Amino acid sequence: MPAVIQPPSEKLTKLKLFLEKTKTDFYSENSELADWMNDRKLVVEQLGVSKKDQELQQIEIDSVEKELVEKLAQSKTTDKPLASKITKEEFDSIMEKIVELLKLPAGKLEEESELYLEQQLSDILGFDVNANLDGHTLLFSTGVMKATSHLKRSPTDTLENHTNYHEAGLSLNRSAFGWFSGSTEIDQTAIDQEKYYVAVPLYYHEDWNTKFTELKQWYKFRKVVVINPAERIAVVGVIGDIGPSTYTRRQFGGSPELIHAGKIWSPKSAGKVLLLFVDDPKNTVQLGPILL
Amino acid sequence: MKTLDLINIDSFKQNYYKALLPLEEINAFLGQFEERELEAATQSLISLFDVAITKTVLLNLDSVPEKQEFLRLAQDDYTSPAVLDFLIDTFPGSEELIKQALERTLLSAKKAIL
Secondary structure, X not given: OOOEOOOOOHHHHHHHHHHHHHHHHHHHHOHHHHHHHHHOOOOHHHOOOOHHHHHHHHHHHHHHHHHHHHHHHHHHHXXXXXXXXXXXXXXXXXXXXXXXXXXXXXXXXXXXHHHHHXXXXXHHHOXXXXXXXXXXXXXXXXXXXXXXXXXXXXXXXXXXXXXXXXXXXXXXXXXXXXXXXXXXXXXXXXXXXXHOXXXXXXXXXXXXXXXXXXXXXXXXXXXXXXXXXXXXXXXEEEEEEEXXXXXXXXXXXEOHHHHHHOOOOOOOOOOEEEEEEEOOOOOOOOOEEEEO | OOOHHHOOHHHHHXXXXXXXXXXXXXXXXXXXXXXXXXXXXXXXXXXXXHHHHHHHHHHHOOOHHHHHHHHHHHHHOOOOHHHHHHHHHHOOOHHHHHHHHHHHHHHHHHHHOO
């Protein structure tokens, strides 16, 4: 009987949920120390992690682990399986194919690969992904993603307001698409969109000079999925900025959280990713990492 | 059952209470996970121990300054014997307390994954 690809086992999910509960209990029981610990950036669950490894571990603790547990807990309660029906061999073959494609120069996928990957990845992820959506295509589907800084979500936003990765800095300018939030109040949508934003080089679009208003409107906060086949992690994000320039030899930019959550920093990945649109007209696909 | 060589013992040595860890039981616990998830399970268990031990220690320290001193030492060098020395000096029976907390946490983790 063929193996079925699944998210982390029930045992691991339960262990992570138990850890989350223990952490929650700890922080609520030691609330008198919360400010003091916060000032020192002391995270109890990271004490056993060497400083050298903390950045690498951060992904597990802050992003993937927490959000994966939340996602899995949710998928469990709604009884909506994250698992696809493809076999393990097929899954490995798909990942290997993407890895091979990413070894080629950055660009668009050939039609045959495009159709194949759209179908297979939609099956794996449980939602529709496309290289072509509403007649729009990205200039690059494959390429190298560089880490970018945080973006201001509103005119009064500061670096301190961003939860993680202050070392990434805060861009002096707002996003090329404008503010993430319409007012000084930053809502959860704006937080999530900035947290998992992707930059694409829209300025090089062949119709940019004549149709930039229309293009900007369509691409603004458009949902995409970043596939990192080397680490077998996908991250759903939004197009939140325009860039990078061609001289950087990078085709995409990614928010600090996205780079960490997708392990795009890892030596195995070397920044190489596949980027596809998420066809989500009902806005049901959550932003964040997905363990493939 | 997996041998001790199969689990990343080094990961469990990055703390001041390494001498008190029930390695055989930890090994048996981790043996319940699929091999592909061993690293993730190990990291989760280490975090679990760190949170549980810190919680126990803080509960047994009388004053906020003492708690802060312990956390400061732990943050500066979590592997330093100075952390355990401080705890032993501050209240007797620290080692036994930590040992019990580790066993209790492992037992809770076993129940949690059932």
